[in-house]
Amino acid sequence: MFILESKTQLEKAIAKARKVKPIVKMIAFGVYAVKGSNGNSYTVKMERIGNEKRISCDCKGGERGLICHHGTAALELHSTLAKHRAATI
Numbered sequence: 001m002f003i004l005e006s007k008t009q010l011e012k013a014i015a016k017a018r019k020v021k022p023i024v025k026m027i028a029f030g031v032y033a034v035k036g037s038n039g040n041s042y043t044v045k046m047e048r049i050g051n052e053k054r055i056s057c058d059c060k061g062g063e064r065g066l067i068c069h070h071g072t073a074a075l076e077l078h079s080t081l082a083k084h085r086a087a088t089i
């Protein structure tokens, strides 16, 4: 699990996600399956606790609390969906 606070780490992960372009599938709103470059599929979960946005990924980096590109790839889809949801409500 990581908290969106380290901007440099976050930007690096976003840049990697744009380069790798992992396939992101929505399981539920806030829960995504991201296919990694090695063919493994990881589960990314988003939750908001107070003002903190938390993302957890079950890959090795995510388990160690690092911002991984699976998380940021899912976050991009999540942001798009969240905006869409907000617009349709």
Ligand SMILES: [Zn+2]
Pocket: 042, 057, 058, 059, 060, 061, 062, 068, 069, 070, 071
């Ligand atoms: Zn990950």
